[in-house]
Structures are given as C-alpha cells and as structure tokens.
Amino acid sequence: MILSVASGKGGTGKTTVAVNLALSMERKVQILDCDVEEPNVHVLLKPKVTERKPVYIRIPKVNEDLCSHCGECAKFCQFNAILALPTEVIVFPELCHGCGGCKVVCPSNAIVEEDKEVGEVVRGFSDGIEVVYGILKIGEPMPVPVIREVKRYLDKEKDVIIDAPPGTSCPLVHSVYGSDFVILVAESTPFGLHDLRITVDVLRQMKIPFGVVVNFKGVGDEGVYEYCKREDIPIILEIPFSREIAELYSRGIPFVETLEGWKARFRELTKRIEEYI
Amino acid sequence: MKAKQVTVLSGKGGVGKTTLTASLVSLTRSCVVTDCDVDASNLHLLLKPEVIDKKEFYGQKKAKIEASKCIECGLCREACRFDAIRNFEVDPILCEGCGVCAYICPAEAINLEEEVSGYLYTSRTKYGFMCHAQLKPGEENSGKLVNLVRKNAETLAEKNGLNLIINDGPPGIGCPVIASVTGVDLGVVVTEPTLSGIHDLKRALTLLNHFGIKPLVCINKYDLNLKNTERICTFCKANGIEVIGKIKFDPIITQSMVAGKPIVEYSPDNPVSKSIAEIWRRIMKELDLDV
Structure with missing residues (x-):
C-alpha cells in the first residue's frame, strides 16, 4: 500500500501525521520524504544513515571548436536555458531541465552533456523503519529531479508512506503520483480550507482516492467540516489542538510515543483506508 | 525613486x-x-482585494500525440527523459514540455500545445x-x-x-x-x-x-x-x-x-x-x- 500525506498549506502537520503513522503501523514500513526543499522526517525519526547518493541532472556543454553558431539549440530550448550569441553560446544551468533536446537538434555534434549535482538522496533506518529523504541543494531551483530519485527507492514489499511537499503544483503532483490513497492534513481555518480545496482539485484530476485528517481540532471555524460534508469527503481522523502535542513536536518527539491510545487510532486509520482502496 | x-x-x-x-x-x-x-x-x-485587472498566464507547454498519425515506433518513449510517454500517449502530469518527442517523431504526430496555466491579478485593497x-x-x-x-x-x-x-x-x-x-x-x-x-x-x-x-x-x-x-x-x-x-x-x-x-x-x-x-x-x- 502506498499512502501519501499531503496538504496545500504548509505547517498543517503533514510530517507529524506521516511519522506518527509510520511508528504505529504493524507491517514493515518505508517512509519517503519528498519535501526535498525542507525535509523534516529525519529530524523527527533520526535514522541511522546507511547510504547517501548525489542526484544529478544532465546539462549541456558546448564545444566551441565544433559549434557553427547556428543557434538551433537556443531556438529549440523551451526553458530559455541557452543563449546563442553570434560568436558564443551561453548555458544557464539553473533553467535547464536536462531534457537533452539541444544535443538532439545540434547539427554539428557540438554539444556534450555533463552531470550537475542538484541534491542528494539519503537512506537510513530508524527502529526498523526505512527512511529515505531527498535534499535539494540550496540555490537550486528545481525539486522534481530529487523527488524522482527519492521515489526510485520505493519498495512495494513494504507499506510506503510518502511525506509530500506543501502546495499544489508540480512537486506535489510528482510526489503523490502512483499512490493508492492520499491523506490530506488540514486545519479548519480559512487558510486551511482555501488550500484544502485546491488540493482536492488536483487529486480529483489525478483520480487518486483521498480522505481528510483534521489537525488542531478546536481552534478555527467549521469551514473544513462543512466543505467535507458538502463534497462527500471522509474525515478519517481528528487530532486536537493541544499545547502538549505542539511542545512534543518542538522537541522532535512524535506524540504516539508518549500519548496513550494514539498508536491504536493510527492503526484504525490504516484499516479504514484499506477499506476505501 | x-x-x-x-x-x-x-x-x-x-x-x-x-x-x-x-x-x-x-x-x-x-x-x-x-x-x-x-x-x-x-x-x-x-x-x-478587489480585482481591477486579470490576465491569463501561459506557462509550461505539454506534448500531445495525435493517435491517427502515430505509427507506434516508440522513438518518443526512448527519447523522453521524464518517462512521460506510455502506450503511445503523453502523461500530462509527467511531461515537462521540452519538445524532444515532437522533434524526433518521424510521423510528425506530436505537437506542443500551450494552455492557460494560471491567472495574474492586479487588485485594490x-x-x-x-x-x-x-x-x-x-x-x-x-x-x-x-x-x-x-x-x-x-x-x-x-x-x-x-x-x-x-x-x-x-x-x-x-x-x-x-x-x-x-x-x-x-x-x-x-x-x-x-x-x-x-x-x-x-x-x-x-x-x-x-x-x-x-x-x-x-x-x-x-x-x-x-x-x-x-x-x-x-x-x-x-x-x-x-x-x-x-x-x-x-x-x-x-x-x-x-x-x-x-x-x-x-x-x-x-x-x-x-x-x-x-x-x-x-x-x-x-x-x-x-x-
């Protein structure tokens, strides 16, 4: 079973849910942190690292001796990553998606590709839970190549939990792609509702079943509840607003470890999800 | 200033x-x-905000295969670095709109299509x-x-x-x-x-x-x-x-x-x-x- 934990808005408790869920599951679990811009799963689970692997994308390098300065490469590039001047070709690596198109169109075979490191993937274990997380190099704009590498580690023999990045654009879509179910973590506030709605739009387009976990229950308003009722979206768990949980989180302690009854609740949650799938 | x-x-x-x-x-x-x-x-x-101006935003293009022209040679799938082509169809979620598939297609069956990908607003508050x-x-x-x-x-x-x-x-x-x-x-x-x-x-x-x-x-x-x-x-x-x-x-x-x-x-x-x-x-x- 592949479960993704997502939310449009940041700071709603995705990582908290993902980690506590992983700690509660009975079968073998793998947790993939796809929030490669700000990965936090390892901050809570503190895995013993067994492997670190750099992530590269392939960017073009122009051999000026062979280049005829025809400008075809720059004309072809959809990402404006190449500027062809009359006597020189300039590559902007930050804009390059690594599609290889410039090399394909170059009539003089003047383009070779070289690897550029954009981040790394780290793998480790924490009390039997396999943790894989990606780290986007600071200053690198594109998280998707790192997300893609993290997902290559996906082990279908295990129950897989994917901690997705916030937002509703590309990085989210790539992270949850292929999941059996998405757990949407939302706070019932106007911000939470607004971002939940747009995330629901994406998941409906992707045809992935989903349910909502309401976090910080007790603060805010009824907006998320009314919306879920209207849209026939199941609310699969509620986590109360509690200073105790917030303080535990601030110290990096997953709350199922100290608050009684929560492991059982997360286990029930997985059972309910299995029924939906 | x-x-x-x-x-x-x-x-x-x-x-x-x-x-x-x-x-x-x-x-x-x-x-x-x-x-x-x-x-x-x-x-x-x-x-x-009260919106006073709204403009369409065209971002990323997406490749599209015309089934009637496709000869199912599979060259596009081999060339795509984003694994976006499966069963002679483009998965718009994985496609990054680079255009390599359209370029190499011998049957000219693939086009890059531009779609509105968002809106830009100017407002007064x-x-x-x-x-x-x-x-x-x-x-x-x-x-x-x-x-x-x-x-x-x-x-x-x-x-x-x-x-x-x-x-x-x-x-x-x-x-x-x-x-x-x-x-x-x-x-x-x-x-x-x-x-x-x-x-x-x-x-x-x-x-x-x-x-x-x-x-x-x-x-x-x-x-x-x-x-x-x-x-x-x-x-x-x-x-x-x-x-x-x-x-x-x-x-x-x-x-x-x-x-x-x-x-x-x-x-x-x-x-x-x-x-x-x-x-x-x-x-x-x-x-x-x-x-």
Missing part, C-alpha cells in the same frame, strides 16, 4: 508568513503588496495595491508567474510614487522562493522554536546568503519552547543576524484569521500585535523609511 522591497519568507510552511505580512501592510498603508505564493495563496483572505496570481492546480511553479507578479508591483509602485513593496513569499527554497527574493533589499525570515523550524530556518538563511540578501529573523510562538528559542537566538548572534522580534503562541492569531482581518486590526492591544508593531518599526528603520 525606486521602491524598497522586503520579502517575508520562512522555509517551513505554516509558521506565520502571511499573518505577519498582512499586519505589516496594515501598519504601512502606502505600499504595494504581493502574494508570491501563487500556488497556495492566502493573503487575499485577510486583505480582501483598503491599504493600496495588491499584485497576486493563482496557478492552476498541478502546474509547474517555475517562478515565471512570481516574476510577473513582482514586475507588476514594481510598475505600480513607480507609477504611483510608492516607496515600499512587501512580498509574501512561498514556503520552501526552490524556484518560486528564489524568484521572490532576487533583487530585494531585505529578507525577513519567520521561524518557530521547533526542531523542524530551526532546520528550515538555517536553509532559508543560507539561501538569502547565497543571493547576497540581508536577513532579519522573527520567532513566532517563541514561548512554545524557550530552550529552542534560545538556540535560535544564539545561532543568529553567532552568525551576525539580528532577531528583531518574538511573537507569543496565542490562538488569537487563528481567531483573527477566522475574522478575516490582520491581527493588528483585530486586536491592536494584544501583546501579539504589539510585538508585530515593533517588528514593523525595525523593518522600516532597516529600509530607511519613515514610520
């Missing part, structure tokens, strides 16, 4: 960027504000102008739309003789964040005293340093974990970064959000509002602007 620019960012989401930005705008009044979170934008829920945008769900957030929002704001500021642009940044450190901070005079990083908050703060500060932008730090919910707050202060001091304010952990912030108002208007006498007013004065001083 060119307007000064400050961007509020955080690395970690949900730490209070938008809460702070809305209050800064409410205190400043004569400024242009942008919401650079074009993906899950929230600032409009507090500032209640009771505080002045607001520039914002909405990316369609699932689209590529390349920073292009953020650049357009910011250009829009710069034009408006110049035209109307306004000397400050406040940018509400998105979470993370990738493309849209880079687009939100390039060329600004100041980055205000909001953090919280949690281990993840500290982890993400460090990455956000490294990003600002990478682009040569001066940072100032605010700690939200500082009393949630005083030891971690102390750690943040020590870290900042050691790195020559000023912590310009600490905000209490108080559900009143959520209440003001439910009321749809910046906290400094919802409850001006609350300690939270007073801390924010202090932060605002420090930012204005840093930018050499009158309060």
